[in-house]
Amino acid sequence: MNKKGTEKILSVWWFFVIAVIGFGIVAGVLIYYSAEADVREVEADVLSGKIVNCISEQGFLKNDVFVKNFDIYSVCGLDKEVFSSGSNFYFRISVFDETGKLFRENIIGGDASFEKDCKIATGIGAKRFPKCVTKNKSLFFFVEGEIKKINLEVLAGSNQITRKVLVIGV
Amino acid sequence: MIIKNKKGDAPIIETVIFITLNVAFFVLFLVFIFRSAAGAVVYEQAYAKQIALLLDGAKPGMAIVVNFEPGIRIADKNKQNLDEAVKINNETNSVIVSLLPGKGGVSYQFFSDYNIQTRLDKTSLIINVGEKNE
Numbered sequence: 001m002n003k004k005g006t007e008k009i010l011s012v013w014w015f016f017v018i019a020v021i022g023f024g025i026v027a028g029v030l031i032y033y034s035a036e037a038d039v040r041e042v043e044a045d046v047l048s049g050k051i052v053n054c055i056s057e058q059g060f061l062k063n064d065v066f067v068k069n070f071d072i073y074s075v076c077g078l079d080k081e082v083f084s085s086g087s088n089f090y091f092r093i094s095v096f097d098e099t100g101k102l103f104r105e106n107i108i109g110g111d112a113s114f115e116k117d118c119k120i121a122t123g124i125g126a127k128r129f130p131k132c133v134t135k136n137k138s139l140f141f142f143v144e145g146e147i148k149k150i151n152l153e154v155l156a157g158s159n160q161i162t163r164k165v166l167v168i169g170v
Numbered sequence: 171m172i173i174k175n176k177k178g179d180a181p182i183i184e185t186v187i188f189i190t191l192n193v194a195f196f197v198l199f200l201v202f203i204f205r206s207a208a209g210a211v212v213y214e215q216a217y218a219k220q221i222a223l224l225l226d227g228a229k230p231g232m233a234i235v236v237n238f239e240p241g242i243r244i245a246d247k248n249k250q251n252l253d254e255a256v257k258i259n260n261e262t263n264s265v266i267v268s269l270l271p272g273k274g275g276v277s278y279q280f281f282s283d284y285n286i287q288t289r290l291d292k293t294s295l296i297i298n299v300g301e302k303n304e
Contacts (some may be wrong), residue, residue, distance in 0.1 A: 011184075077284060086183050162277075
């Protein structure tokens, strides 16, 4: 029996097995640690909460919301540039009366396609689709000396993914 | 007269080389796994998102204190300049966290329109949120 020859083949085979295992471990670790921590839903929740809090006060909707040139960005401290075309964010503010009719025109900012995408993603759980959060709040509103009840609906969405930058320049 | 047992030496050397190579392989794997687990990449992403979310929910006049101890430890270990570790770009509204020198960093955008200033105090990162025109 050629014992030496068998040992050599065995050691080559052994290192091949180790290399395969090593490749598996390296690939597994790289995949696990390079995975994206998905905070899009939290981000959408923060955005919707921020909008609800800044346009309402002690159970009343702020009167400014019905002013013709109402600027949601300056009132809520939102950056207009961030919500410009190609944005990673979206929001829609709807005010309904008690009958469910729109009380005023919707206020929209960001990428409007998110709303449809979010509806599609709800059913199928698409990974690259944006995440949306809707907040509803019943509020009161002063109109012509009368207190009216209205329903505020704020839908916010985010589709931001982590960006790796090569040069740190501020 | 010394007689060398050349035939007997060969299997011992082969065995030693074989064991040494095996040990080297496993040590390399372990070092790789531990470096990945406690690595800068994980912390860069976590800090960038944590800070961006804090800024999203912040209001002017707030001072936010973030425990940055692991970040400082990693930056020190990798000889990264601590002034470069966390940068806020008020123009593009983004947080850039870089814990490795010369390898860029992780950037994450926030939607609040405030003037943000950061500074490191021992093991904490202090973020001051001010009005844009301040």
